[in-house]
Amino acid sequence: MDGEPHDVPISSREHAQSLDAQDPLSHLKEQFLIPSKGQLKAESLQAASRDSASADGHDSENSIYLVYLCGNSLGPQPKLVATRLQQHLNTWSSQGVFGHFKALNQSPLPTWLDADAKASESIAPIVGAHPDEVAVMQTLTANLHFLMSAFYKPDITKRHKIILETKAFPSDHFVVETQIRHHNLNPETSMITISPPTPETPLTTDHIISILDANANDTALLLLPGIQFYTGQFLNIPLITAHARSLGIFTLWDLAHAVGNVPLQLHDWDVDAAVWCTYKYLNSGPGTIGGLFVHSRHAESKVNRLGGWWGSSKSTRFAMDNSYSPIPGAAGFQLSNPSILDITALNASLEVFAMAGGMQPLRAKSLKLTAYLESLLRASQAFKNHLFKILTPSDPEQRGAQLSLQLVPGLLHVVMRELVLRSVVVDERQPDVVRVAPAPLFNSFEDCWVFVDAFAQAIEIAVKAKENGDDGKKQGIEGGELEMTS
């Protein structure tokens, strides 16, 4: 790369640091509270608190920050969240019920009546939608049910099947199964699952299309993930959507692992509907409010849905006249007044996305980070010795930030323990997969380097332990106990 000292080997930590020095987004890491090693060891809330002088005597480790490559599971806390939440609490405590509609001067916060619309405006560019195609509401699984209650109207003599992947996230599978039963149908005849050739092989677009074609006449709905949670594969949303729609199949996408990770163009791709959560790459906090997309072509539809007062016309919402008049667009799928605590956290996190300049610069960095991580992994001895393989497609267009690494059997527990000992946080999927996600908002090239270095050491230790009959299961990290002794 230009401007780099020529004597620095590409595999060195110095090289990673020089890549960070050229990264225009590197300053954004400062916007996040990344846990320290001392905090993670702390046993009490007081000791774990950032302003505590001592984390249970682990003072020296309070300045060692974790290499947090786990944003695919739960994003770290943006500093702005505490600021905005405190401002919200001040508004609530000082204004009481007037906070619903009274805008305070110099406040960055919308009135509570407008908070959902403001959040939709901020999130629309992240998913490539018009603001009125987006509603910020409920949670992912609930939103799947609400959308299906509106758009899945099976008729056993015509269209009744739902197609999803065999290895869909369990919640999605449960939604489909229970929706089918809810309509007094049988999943054995109304649910079609798509299996890859082997459990670890990514799905191909051709294979998905062949299943659609084979079930074209009686399928009502297709539910697929934008990014598959286990393999990290980014499916070809526009192509699959276009094909399904040409067959008269309603397309619904689970974007849990795609939103805030890869650029999306839901409107232009003609997607019918989509759902997401905000606690992964959107960094809004565990279980925070989710979102949904409904294409504008369904905006005026008189579709029968499960309704609530918040989805009914804003002008008559407080008239209490029992006339349900859904707002055109995605907002018409809302039910309850939303949690302003949640929305405040989400909006704070979206401010950091705005600082980054949106998804395009983030994707540009993400492509480099993940390619760099992959190149280090492929160069490692453990990879050459076939001790792990990379499940995620190598084609950058077919993946987001995450790489899923499948270890040979019997290594996972020790590897995870050893990574934590080295202050590296990734997540595991039983039986053998480690998921690593360098998120461009807060991860660096050096984080990738540290991970690969620690991973190599962890594998070496795990191989020796396995030879001695120890698979690490007895050592207590299974129940989430993170033993850090060094």
Ligand SMILES: Cc1ncc(COP(=O)(O)O)c(C=O)c1O
């Ligand atoms: C792909 C996918 N779908 C669905 C869910 C369920 O989300 P929620 O608990 O917010 O309904 C998750 C949660 O991690 C997920 O990863």
